[in-house]
Amino acid sequence: MRYCSTRGGAHGRTFKDVLFSGYAPDGGMFMPETIPTLSPDTLRSWRHLSYQQLMCEICSLFIPEHEIPRQHLQELISKALCKFSIPETVRIVSLRDSLTILELFHGETLSFKDLAMSCTGQFLKYFLHKEKKRATILVGTSGDTGSSAIRSVFGVSDVDIVVVFPRGRITAVQERQMTASIADNIHVFAADGTSDDIDVPLRKVFADSDLVKRHSLMSLNSVNWSRILLQLPHFLFAYLQLSALQPDADADTDDTLPVLEVLVPTGGAGNITAGCIMKMMGVPLRLVAMVNTNDIVHRTVQSGDFSMASNVVQTLAPAIDIQDPYNLERIFWLLSAGDAPMVQSLMEEFQKTHRLSLPLTLHRQVSEVLSSGSVSDEGILHTMTRCFQENDYLICPHTAVAVCYHYDRPVTAGLNRCCIATASPAKFQEAVHQAGLTLDLPEALLALETLETRYEVLEKSDDWESKLRRHIELIGSVRQRGQMFYTSEAKE
Template sequence: MKYTSTRGGLTGVDFEKVLFAGFAPDGGLFMPEEIPKLDKRTLQTWSSYSYIQLVKEICSLFIPPESIPRAELEGLIDKAFSRFRHRDIVPIAKLKSGLNVMEMWHGVTHAFKDLAMSCVGELLGYFLKRSNKHITILVATSGDTGSSAIESVRGRENIDIVVLLPRGRCTRIQELQMTTVIEDNVHVFAVDGTSDELDYPIKKLFADSDFVKTHNIISTNSVNWARILVQIAHFFYGYLQCVPPTELQCPTPVEIVVPTGGAGNITAGCIAQAMGLPIRLVAVVNRNDIIHRTVQHGDFSLGDTAATLASAMDIQEPYNMERILWLLAGSDRSHIKELMEEFQEKKRVKIPEQLHKRIAGVMTSCRVTDDNILGTIGRCWEENHYLLCPHSAVGVYYHYQHIDGNQKSPRCCLAPASAAKFQDVIMKANLTPDIPQEIKALEEKQTRSRHLAREDDWEAELRQTIESITQRRHLP
């Protein structure tokens, strides 16, 4: 298995290089040169597998044994999931009105980012131990990515991590999960900007290939292919949990509803589809609706980033859409390069009609307001005594709008985070949040972060921090 940039500037790249690369040198994103195809017999075999077993099988399709021998890969994955609180890792709650909710938040930070990030941390550690190198991870977060990334590498001697969070735009719990990690290898900046704005200095740094190479900088945002790879597994798990094994020979499509911000999760769903999994995808967004407009009208154009109750989805530049476009354009690198360069220049691009038809053929979409979120949280509690986080409510809203007594296809709604992380929203819905002890304890912990004001030179501050990390790590 080799990898290519979506813009064609690099091909034949092995997994290790992709893991440590982030953006490709030509500005594109890495994707497999070939997507493995699975048959009905494989699905039948996998139907009894646990979630962890599915992660192992899918990772082994994209990580060849010459990169990581199969036995060692399985050991890394077992270790990655050893800190999860639920034995099923992603249990599915079967609720009234045909509602199936995949709980993806049983990891350390109570968010779905832990699923992939825990594996990425182990994969990075494996190669770094072998090469005896040091890297610096550079991450911008809209809420949950930062804390998951920190937890995946905290305390590791050969990794430093620099995280930019949008000050005042995350929940207090999300900020505390990042700023209370007092480790020598963790560096947190609280920045006066939106999550999209935080991406700009990071993109500039990654465009400086000499600086990136000198300081061994990588990203573990969902720009990193390994994040997408691990997330493919929960689409297979959701499908196999919703379809009885007796029906796998005559596949019943399952509709999987994906709360969508940066589009990494739904990219994994598109790859699962391309592998032969009979699913229909629903991208559900909040007021930041660029993906909804793209799916519905082919209008891939930038808007102002609005603050919503589903704050981790407050994103207007979903860079993973480039992967989806590449996949549906038949891996036409030159076409994707042209489209994305036009978007970068004009902040808008009209998706060609044929490509738009392909997008509409693999997914539909829905836009959800804050009032919809609060109403959905309230309804789910009334019917099930089950609390949804605002991001999970975005997906469940779609379900409540599309309940059909004659519907034969199952539907699975992905729940990205625990309601415990969004206490203010739960109280706005006139409900009482149930707060685990480990989250309550955050309020008593020491915090550490550096404030970057809007007038500060964010790129210069990052460069200085990274240079000091390199200098310190090279000292005897």
């Protein structure tokens, strides 16, 4: 398995190459040069595998044995998932009126990001230890990615991580999970802007190939292919658990495999990209990308209007308050059969003007693979309240974005459906209270309020790119001297 850029400027890269990277050198995103397929017989044979076993099977298709031997792969995945609060890692909950929810939030930071991030962290440590190297991670976050990335490398001596979050635009719990994570390798910045504003200087930093090379600079956003790869298994797990797939080959044919509809809360579009890849691998999925008021993905699917709104609207579902869903580039590449010149032309135009109408053929391809919907804050609150009243089951506002679609469009006979639950409601107390509901916070979250915090501010007037560059250079200088970073002597 080798990897290439969606814009055609890089080919033949190894898994390790793309793991230790951000954007491709040409500004594109790394994708597998070929997409493996799963036969109906393979799907049947995997029906009773655990989530962890499925993750190993999927990863082994994209990570060659000579890069990470299968035994080591199993050990790394097991080590990554051992800190989840339930033995099975993820859980399916069946509620009233055929509402089925796949809970993906049982990791350390109570977000689905922990599934991919914990494993990616193990992969990083495996290669760094093996090659006696170190790396610097640069991450922008709209809420949950930052804390999950921090936990994945917290205290690791050969990794520094720089995280930038939008100050005042995430919940208090999300912010505290980052700013109260104090270790010498953790560097947190609070930016006076939106998550999309943060992406601009990060792209520019990653475009500096000299800086990237000198500091082994990489991303842990879903720009990183490993993040996408490790989101494939939960789509497969949901399908095998819920599709009523028959065990005998005579019961099903290639044409009659049952379909599973999956409703996916969507921001940067990494999770829905994983669903698209799983569909291309042969798993019969019907994918619905659900967004909040920041509806660029919805408009793209419905009308081909891939254009940013004038500003990012702050909603009750802050992790998907995004107007630049950068993973759509991967979907465009997938559905256009790897037409890199077209993707490059489209994305460069979008980055320049922030406005784009998809070519008719591409829009048709997108709308054939994806459905979509948009939910207001009012709809989020109504859905949270209804779900609790009918089931005594509390959902977070992002999960409500998916569940709202279910309530608006009841399941038709013969259709299996699943809503993705991306985070615990405990991380979104304000939304829970606005919905007229209450919850008891886990002890780990209560403890956050008493912890010391540490972070730097990126003011609107600051040159964010320059400030982040200087910090990355300083990290490299301090580590080269073999010093701790957070001492007065080290930074002099």
